[in-house]
Amino acid sequence: MAERGARDTGVRRVGSALSGWLERHLQTLVASLGRLARAPFGTALTIGVIGVALALPTGLELLVVNARVVATGWQNALDLTVYLKPQLAEHDGAQLAERIGARGDVASARLVSAAEGLAEFRRWSGLGAALEALKDNPLPAAIVVEPRVVQGAGDAATVTSLAAALRALPGVDQVQLDTEWVRRFTTILDAVRRTVGLVAALLGLAVLLIVGNTIRLDIDARRVEIEVTKLVGGSDSFVRRPFLYGGFWYGLGGGISAWLLVEGFVLILTGPIGRVAAAYGSGFEVHGPDLETTMLLLGSSGALGWLGAFVSATRHLRAIEPGNDA
Amino acid sequence: MIRFERVVKRYPSGREALADLSLEVATGEMVFLTGRSGAGKSTALKLLGLIERPTRGQIVVAGQNLSAIRRRGVPAYRRQIGMVFQDHKLLHDRPVWDNVALPLVIAGTPRREIDRRVRAALDQVGLLGRELGLPVELSTGEQQRVGIARAVVAKPPLLIADEPTGNLDPDLALEVMRLFRRFNEVGVTVVVASHDLHLIEKLGARCIALADGRLAGAADG
Numbered sequence: 001m002a003e004r005g006a007r008d009t010g011v012r013r014v015g016s017a018l019s020g021w022l023e024r025h026l027q028t029l030v031a032s033l034g035r036l037a038r039a040p041f042g043t044a045l046t047i048g049v050i051g052v053a054l055a056l057p058t059g060l061e062l063l064v065v066n067a068r069v070v071a072t073g074w075q076n077a078l079d080l081t082v083y084l085k086p087q088l089a090e091h092d093g094a095q096l097a098e099r100i101g102a103r104g105d106v107a108s109a110r111l112v113s114a115a116e117g118l119a120e121f122r123r124w125s126g127l128g129a130a131l132e133a134l135k136d137n138p139l140p141a142a143i144v145v146e147p148r149v150v151q152g153a154g155d156a157a158t159v160t161s162l163a164a165a166l167r168a169l170p171g172v173d174q175v176q177l178d179t180e181w182v183r184r185f186t187t188i189l190d191a192v193r194r195t196v197g198l199v200a201a202l203l204g205l206a207v208l209l210i211v212g213n214t215i216r217l218d219i220d221a222r223r224v225e226i227e228v229t230k231l232v233g234g235s236d237s238f239v240r241r242p243f244l245y246g247g248f249w250y251g252l253g254g255g256i257s258a259w260l261l262v263e264g265f266v267l268i269l270t271g272p273i274g275r276v277a278a279a280y281g282s283g284f285e286v287h288g289p290d291l292e293t294t295m296l297l298l299g300s301s302g303a304l305g306w307l308g309a310f311v312s313a314t315r316h317l318r319a320i321e322p323g324n325d326a
Numbered sequence: 327m328i329r330f331e332r333v334v335k336r337y338p339s340g341r342e343a344l345a346d347l348s349l350e351v352a353t354g355e356m357v358f359l360t361g362r363s364g365a366g367k368s369t370a371l372k373l374l375g376l377i378e379r380p381t382r383g384q385i386v387v388a389g390q391n392l393s394a395i396r397r398r399g400v401p402a403y404r405r406q407i408g409m410v411f412q413d414h415k416l417l418h419d420r421p422v423w424d425n426v427a428l429p430l431v432i433a434g435t436p437r438r439e440i441d442r443r444v445r446a447a448l449d450q451v452g453l454l455g456r457e458l459g460l461p462v463e464l465s466t467g468e469q470q471r472v473g474i475a476r477a478v479v480a481k482p483p484l485l486i487a488d489e490p491t492g493n494l495d496p497d498l499a500l501e502v503m504r505l506f507r508r509f510n511e512v513g514v515t516v517v518v519a520s521h522d523l524h525l526i527e528k529l530g531a532r533c534i535a536l537a538d539g540r541l542a543g544a545a546d547g
Contacts, residue, residue: 020436228415231375232429232476233405236398322377 025241032245036253043253046214050207050254050301055261057200058289058297062262064193066287071185080145080163081176086114088171090141096171097143105162107148114141140173204304207254211247211308218246219316231322236314243313244306251305255298263288327353327484327515328374333383335369335539343369344380345539351517353483356510358526359519361536367519370536371488374517375409376400388483405433408477408514410487414469416461422448422472423457429480447475451505467498474502478509485509487518491525503529 036043082100084093094111101109112120117139122131145166147159163175219226229239266288277284289297328351335344344366351357359367372378373385376392385392388406395403416425426447430440448454451471461469470490477485487506491499503518503525510516510531520526526533535542 016436020434023437024431024434225417225419228417229428229432230401231377231404231409231415232432233401233403234428234432235401238401238432 028241029245029248032242033249035242036246036249043250046210046250047253047257049210050250050305051257051261053203053206053210054254054258054297054301057196057203058258058262058293059265060196060199061193061293062266062287062289064189064196067189067192068186069287070282070284071182071189080147080159080166082143082145082166082169083173083176084141084143085171085173086140088141090114092171093141093143096169100143100145100166100169103165105148105158107146109143109145112142112144114139117142204300207251207301207304208308208311211250211305212312214250215243215247215309215312216316218243219313219320223320226317226320227322230320236317239317240310240313243317244309247305247307247309247313248302249305251308252298252302254305255301258301259289259294259297327351327355327388328517329384329386330370330373331384331386333370333373333385334381335366335373335378336381343539344373346383347536347540349534349541351515353515354510354513356507356516356531357518358529358531358533359517359536360521360523360526360533361542363521365536365542366539367521367536368488369539371409371486371517371519374484374486375407376403401432405429405480406482406484408480408482408485410470410473410477410485410490412489412492414461414473416469416472416476418461421458421460422453422464425461425472426475426479428476433480443479444475447479448472450478450508451475466493467502470494470502471505474505478514483513483515485514485516487516489519489521491520491522496525499525500528507531 084096088096090113093113097109097111100106114137118131118137121127121139125131145162147162159177163177166172167175226239266286270286273284273286328349330347330349333344333347334342336342343364347366347370359370361367369378373380373392374387376395380393387403390403392403417428423444426444427440430443435443444457445454448457451474453468453471453475456464456468461472464472470493474487474490477487485506490506491502494502499522506516506518507529
């Protein structure tokens with residue numbers, strides 16, 4: 001019984017120490033916010049600069065994400081063109097088309113005979129006169145194959161293996177994958193995305209420097225207060241704490257303004273891009289930052305601000321000692 | 327409580343503020359450091375507060391050798407002593423309450439306890455009810471008393487004051503000195519640097535006279 005009582009008071013003591021610690025930190029957190037609010041113009045400037053710096057990589061990332069959505073839309077409507085050997089009889093071609101159409105991974109297969117192909121080519125190439133000069137039809141018969149793509153899993157790999165299977169069929173001359181350029185496009189997107197990563201790293205560094213410099217100025221402005229605090233026994237970490245929270249607020253504020261900027265762009269662009277998409281018969285809509293991106297943006301901006309303040313405050317607070325002015 | 331052993335302090339400018347100073351102050355004692363300006367009083371107090379470090383010699387305070395206290399240990403050491411300055415060193419943009427509470431906030435004292443002790447300290451210096459005022463709204467004498475309240479609020483065993491009455495008229499000065507006397511009566515060791523011999527005579531405490539950074543001869547007052 002007595003033992004449990006001792007343990008209880010022990011737990012309570014730890015609990016109250018913890019809540020005291022929490023209370024002190026919360027107090028500093030709120031106090032540093034209040035301090036920023038008392039200098040609204042300077043604070044807004046700093047936050048605005050950070051916001052612009054962070055909006056750039058966020059916007060580029062959104063561009064990549066949206067381009068990807070577009071590319072995925074294309075990928076879902078992939079067709080394979082199977083060119084048949086010229087010597088293959090039209091009747092065999094039709095049989096082959098039927099066989100391909102019966103496959104599980106094929107949605108439809110349509111035979112385009114050499115004559116049909118030529119007619120179609122003549123129609124949209126505008127080379128009618130030149131084609132008249134040809135003695136023979138240079139085009140082979142072809143089967144246009146629409147792969148059966150499981151929604152969401154419509155990646156190039158499935159289509160590529162289908163193409164390989166079709167290529168092995170007798171009577172098939174070659175298989176042309178219309179996905180090829182889509183794949184190239186995604187590769188380019190990946191390169192762009194990597195560039196976005198580099199830009200983000202560079203601008204993250206810029207945020208560190210901006211916050212670091214702002215905190216240095218804040219420290220200069222509060223020199224007397226820091227000296228007095230150190231005189232009455234304030235430790236380095238105690239003196240540093242409000243500046244760290246200040247840096248955190250700068251960063252978070254910058255993150256929020258970056259988010260607002262990007263959302264603003266999306267709002268402005270949604271109309272025009274939607275009209276372009278509609279003109280091309282696509283239901284594409286511009287995607288704004290999703291929850292994950294938003295969280296990442298706000299979290300990293302707060303962390304960057306804190307880190308910038310940490311580096312700057314640790315460096316500059318050391319130099320302020322009560323005796324130095326004597 | 328305090329022991330200076332052959333302490334030498336030479337500033338980077340080359341000025342020798344203390345030259346081979348040895349002295350002792352017992353626990354619970356009240357001592358005046360006297361001497362003309364430049365005699366080394368302020369330097370001796372700065373060494374006590376670890377605001378400056380001695381060039382040579384040792385200082386022991388409450389059993390701790392100050393030369394063994396590294397930079398990181400300075401704040402914890404300073405929390406054991408109350409310091410009063412001639413120019414008060416108050417935060418002018420913060421109310422009296424915040425100024426007095428600062429040492430307790432640093433020490434992580436619970437909020438309710440802080441409030442109780444800040445009021446007690448302000449009561450002792452006769453400024454209860456002025457918590458919300460800003461230092462600029464107070465007279466010089468009152469500002470000095472806020473400084474004293476801040477120095478004693480954490481109940482340090484040692485109180486040091488550098489010319490605390492330097493800017494005060496004689497009546498106020500005597501009042502401030504009596505305040506130190508009262509803290510001494512409840513067991514606090516008090517060291518006050520002052521050049522005002524007139525005032526010191528009225529209080530009756532040991533005087534340590536300094537001249538050119540040396541002991542000029544200790545006398546009982």
